[in-house]
Amino acid sequence: MTRRQSLFGLAAGFALNGKIFAATGLMPLDEAGFRKMVSSHHGRLLLVDFWATWCAPCREEMPKLIALHSRYAKDLDLVTVSCDEPEAEAQAASFVASQGAPAPRYIRHAADDDQFINAIDPKWSGALPALFLFDRTGRQVKSFIGETDMAQLEATIKKLVTS
């Protein structure tokens, strides 16, 4: 278990705001948790993928993102955040596991989606898929909303790797 995994835990269950969540392999994530998660990746590039099981383009993109991550794993971390409703959590966990997405994997668990979306990026409408790329200082440098041009994404990552 890496230090980061240890930090956020991969135990049999998770507590957030006094509620216990089943150990499906997905960590609940709220606005504060998102900021902490981004901070924990300081020193490395970070690509955060907000997706959902109901989002066909999200499901199509994930293997491409995982392949991209494997090519830049020396410099880049990939984090997946499911935006599914609680009843689809097991399905979401099963999908990311089957794709081999890096752990820890998250599911949004915000009291208010409006506030959660604004906390990630006020310019984001909540449309999925949504990717947010952070530099080594934790500063968000680019976002990709909707179906992603993978060549454009890779070019951006390559530029950040060499900068």
Added chain:
Amino acid sequence: MKLFAPVAAATLLASSLFAQEFHAGAPVPDFTIQKLDGTPVQFSALKGNVTVVMFIAVQCPVSNSYNERMNALYQDYAPKGVKFVAINANRTEPASAVAEHAREHNFQFTVYKDPDNVVADRFGASVTPETYVIDSKGILRYHGSIDDSQNPSRVTTQRLRLALDAVLAGNTPPQTETKAFGCTIKKVQKTSASSNFDFGK
């Protein structure tokens, strides 16, 4: 420099053509959409004392999870003089599919097409479902989600209903801008440059 000027001008023109024009608290000028038989229709011919504009989709599971709720909204608010204008702006969903979908779900309101997502761009709409409330003076009073949960059993705030009740009473809605997760509107590419990039925040 001779080359740069036309490129810059074209970029500026493109930006102005595709930028969001309608904002909460400001007037919504007239626009053109299409009936599903291809006939153009002006918004001014459809709007009422209060008007709801809804961007919806055929294949988006989130939009579809609101089909019954949209029908219920129509049934509750049409008798109060509220007009409903549903718009499909997805390039991937032809008028024939939109018509079939509307029949299948027994939509009480009429669905229109927005070819080349011109109207969606003017509203700044990017997700389905996404709604707008326009008052009797043509002012945009609310922009956002129908409520706060895809699952009807978990809804705690009826955002669109609260906005409509407020506007019908001549008041300001409790929230004028809200967001929720949904499907991206599948738009046509209008420039070679991605509109998704936003260096810095």
